[in-house]
Amino acid sequence: MNEQLKLLMDVQETDTYIMSIAEEIDLLPGKLLKACNSLKDYKTSLDEVKANYERSDKKKKLKEDELEEVQEKIKKFKAKSTEIKTNKEYEAHLKEIQTFEDNKYKIEEETISIMEALEILSKDLKKDEMRFKEAEENFKQEERALEKKKNELYSRMEVYKIKRKEIVGKIDEKIYESYMNIIKSAGGVAVVQTNNEVCMGCYTNIPPQLYNDIKSTDKIFTCYNCNRYLYYLPQNEPARNGKDN
Numbered sequence: 001m002n003e004q005l006k007l008l009m010d011v012q013e014t015d016t017y018i019m020s021i022a023e024e025i026d027l028l029p030g031k032l033l034k035a036c037n038s039l040k041d042y043k044t045s046l047d048e049v050k051a052n053y054e055r056s057d058k059k060k061k062l063k064e065d066e067l068e069e070v071q072e073k074i075k076k077f078k079a080k081s082t083e084i085k086t087n088k089e090y091e092a093h094l095k096e097i098q099t100f101e102d103n104k105y106k107i108e109e110e111t112i113s114i115m116e117a118l119e120i121l122s123k124d125l126k127k128d129e130m131r132f133k134e135a136e137e138n139f140k141q142e143e144r145a146l147e148k149k150k151n152e153l154y155s156r157m158e159v160y161k162i163k164r165k166e167i168v169g170k171i172d173e174k175i176y177e178s179y180m181n182i183i184k185s186a187g188g189v190a191v192v193q194t195n196n197e198v199c200m201g202c203y204t205n206i207p208p209q210l211y212n213d214i215k216s217t218d219k220i221f222t223c224y225n226c227n228r229y230l231y232y233l234p235q236n237e238p239a240r241n242g243k244d245n
């Protein structure tokens, strides 16, 4: 095989690696954002329960104040009973006390149901707090893992870039220029295999004579349709289009 073509295959393979690493790097911020949004969901849920709890707690305090007030009124009213002179007055007095007592009972009932709700909310709050803490820890772990992954990917990319430089140094300048033009215009793939008289870059048929020449001569050929460099590997050998290995 033509030495320059071999080098083109090598640089293509390296470029494919570099591009796939770059793609992986590009995905990292999205992954972090996803983890961050999941944490936010836990926080929202926790804040809701917290707000609910605080609302109920405030209600409970209001009811306690109301209860104190009504108890005070009952006490004052009862103290007045010594001043009562007639039966009629006394009956009216008892009626009024009863109204206050009824009100007191109602407030007590309401307080109990609020306290029951508070008990449930308090359990929910503890659960949500724990879940949030766990989610926060997971997020931090994920963040660290993604940072580590990013560093790994960058250093891997550096290795390939060094390798690439070495290969490019050996490629004829004009050929390299053309390679780079195809890379830019043909979606990052400039060197492709031919298989059964087909260009594996654009799936166009290759004329039989050209196919024979690719197989049997030491020259460099390109696809007349997509301009990509073509190479031939005997069947049963693994394809070398840079995407596997």
Ligand SMILES: [Zn+2]
Residues within 6 Å of the ligand: 199, 200, 201, 202, 203, 204, 223, 224, 225, 226, 227, 228
């Ligand atoms: Zn083609």
